[in-house]
Amino acid sequence: MKKRIGLLYGGKSAEHEVSLSTASAVTKALNFDKYEVIPVYITHEGEWRKGPALTGAASGIEQLQIAEGSSTPNDVAGFLPSDPAQKLDVIIPLLHGPNGEDGTVQGFLEVMNVPYVGNGVLASSAGMDKVIMKQLFDQAGLNQTPYVYFIRREWQNDQAFWIEKIKAELNWPVFVKPANLGSSVGISKAESPEELVASVEEALKFDRKIVVEQGVSAREIEVGVLGNDYPECSVAGEIKPLKAFYDYQAKYKDGNTALVIPAELEAEVYEKLVEAATKAFKILDCSGLIRADFFVTATNEILINEINTLPGFTPYSMFPLLWENTGLPYPDLIERLIELAIERHEEKQLLQVRMD
Incomplete structure (x- = not known):
């Protein structure tokens, strides 16, 4: 029997279009013979619109922009039906930025007690706020600018x-x-x-x-982390922007950036990157996935820049490319994330909620 997967995307955020691009790319990686895929679109204004099940990969972001007349935030039953036959088995939140990647939606999904891909409330909120994140990095003893x-x-x-x-x-x-x-x-x-x-x-x-x-004169190196209690790291990748820095346009529009995977690094440097990425994952109590971004200076000093608790999955995105070069192709990466979501949810169900 097919698992029912809810794709949650769009959002009331400046990163709305990034989310649509990510959702479109994810539909191309899902196995429609194995999953029934239900799109849930959140408009710029915050209205939730649930569409009919997709029959295949989205032809583009326009197909994912569901028209008016579907579920709204006040129609929770329409989003998470109580009927077992219509129940969503896993939610894949693909919401970048505030009102989605910052723990708000994760909190809603926790209250509704539904498995969801990616980080929980604490990791999402702390990872979204760069100041809180940096303060936690200080606590963990991670070098940064x-x-x-x-x-x-x-x-x-x-x-x-x-x-x-x-x-x-x-x-x-x-x-x-x-x-x-x-x-x-x-x-x-x-x-x-x-x-x-x-x-x-x-x-x-x-x-x-x-x-x-x-600012620092250094190479920009990124590492993907995947897992729950026992995170694993991908090979490292290097970003070589063809302009002043790796901005929004280079990331999502023109691809005006060279991505070198795997990055040319000494084994000792890579091992230190893995250690730092794993430490960052654990200090924020992450689960599922993160992308850890670093600066590596000419003297091989490692400085952590930030982590991204919901890295993009667009054709130009580093995270899926890192795992593909580690031996985990895009479709298998999505499968693994779904497995990790269910694993974490099942563990939470073991917690006692009564005092008797």
């Missing part, structure tokens, strides 16, 4: 103070980022106080909390 962070009101109340603080604690260039966003949205490089002000104003369009990171 210096950074300064502030919220909108602090910047507005004393802009001169923060400019001087950044000048005192960091060196140019710096990278300015919304704390709670991914996919390089709202990120820019600043090489002067004037550029810093413009970069902060751009980042504040997307979040109330901003992190400013020290």
Whole structure:
């Protein structure tokens, strides 16, 4: 009997289109002889729309943008029916950014007690907030670049103070980022106080909390991590952007980036990357998958940049390519993630919920 898989995508986020691209790619990897695939689209406005079962891979993102007239957030039964014959066996959340990758949807799925692919509430929320993530990395003893962070009101109340603080604690260039966003949205490089002000104003369009990171001359190396209690790491890959840095356009639009897989690294360096990626996975209590991003300097110093708790699965995405080069093809990767979701859910059902 086919398992019923719910694809949850779209979302009230600046990364809406990224999510649609990911969902389209995932439909191409699912085995429709084994799974019944139910699309659930969340619009830019936050409306939930459940469509009929897909009969095959989506022809494009337009097919996944379900028309009005389907389930809404108030129609929970329509999304997670109680009828065993209609019950969704596993949810695959493909929601990038806030209102999806940040623990909000994961919390909803926990309350509904349904298995879902990927990280839980804590890992998702901590992994979404770059400041919290960096503070946890500090606790774990992971090396990272210096950074300064502030919220909108602090910047507005004393802009001169923060400019001087950044000048005192960091060196140019710096990278300015919304704390709670991914996919390089709202990120820019600043090489002067004037550029810093413009970069902060751009980042504040997307979040109330901003992190400013020290720029570093280094190779950009990424490692995929897969598992629950016993995570495994993929081969390492290197990003070689053909422009100033690996921005949204290069990631999702033009593919204007060279991805070298496996990266040319000394065995000792790779082992340290695996150790650091595994430590990051565990300190955030991750499950399912992450992509760990690093800087490796000319002297082979390793600095962790961030982890992504829901790395993209688009044709240009590093995560599935890393695992394909490790010996786990895209369809098998999806199968493994579904297995890990069920495994984690079954373990949770062993917990006692009564005091008698």
